[in-house]
Amino acid sequence: ARVAVVISGEGSNMGALLYASRLPSSPYEVVLVASNNPDAPGLALAEAEGVATWARSHKGLAREAFDDALHEALAAARPDVIALAGYMRVLTPGFVRAWEGRLLNIHPSLLPAYPGLDTHARALEAGDRHAGCTVHLVTEEVDSGEILGQLPVAIQPGDTADMLAQRVRLAEHQLYPATLSAYVSRHQDAGWIEGQVDALAA
Ligand code: GRF
Secondary structure, eight states, rough: EEEEESSSOOHHHHHHHHHHHHHHHHHHHEEEESSTTOOOHHHHHHHHHHEEEEOOOOTTOHHHHHHHHHHHHHHHOOSSSSESSSSOOOHHHHHHTTTTTTEEEEEOTTTTOOOOOOOEEEEEETOOOOEEEEEEOOOOOOOOEEEEEEEEEETTTTTOHHHHHHHHHHHHHEEEEEEEEHHHHHHHHOOOOOTTTHHHHO
16 A cells, blocks of 8 residues: 655654565555655655655645645655654645545544643643553544554653653554554455545545
């Protein structure tokens, strides 16, 4: 299956998805890394690894105009699935509808707990025993689509939000490639992936 990854920053999850895709057993390849931040460090990683990239700053563009440009760039790469990985913008309803069922995101909490930002500080504040991460389908309502996979991460005494974020990141790097692989394999078996791409890109 063809996968496009959309990032805004570091791109460590994109790196995890990319390197996992190069294992012989991977059912997917990364065909494009796109970003709303031309300075995202993850773009340099992708370029160094020979992956096509697309970047445009969203600044000064209306939300619809930016999402249209992103949609066009993605559609041209004919992905079966789009993986949001640290993409820090809320997508327009039209974009989400266009890629419905093919748009995945990773979120640094055990959803439905803590949608939105500052998840680790909120988990610590609440005295939770576990933080974690979730891969889910993207729907118009933020952080609330079907959950495809989760990994809990134990909170340790003395944890700060930064320390916790670092450990959750390790878990994310395991969860995302495994969940994406399972998702595309499931749909490949159903004949759903690699067949409807053109209709979607229209
Ligand atoms: C991750 O924690 C992800 O869950 C959140 O943003 C962070 C992105 O990190 N949405 P990276 O850019 O993949 O390193």
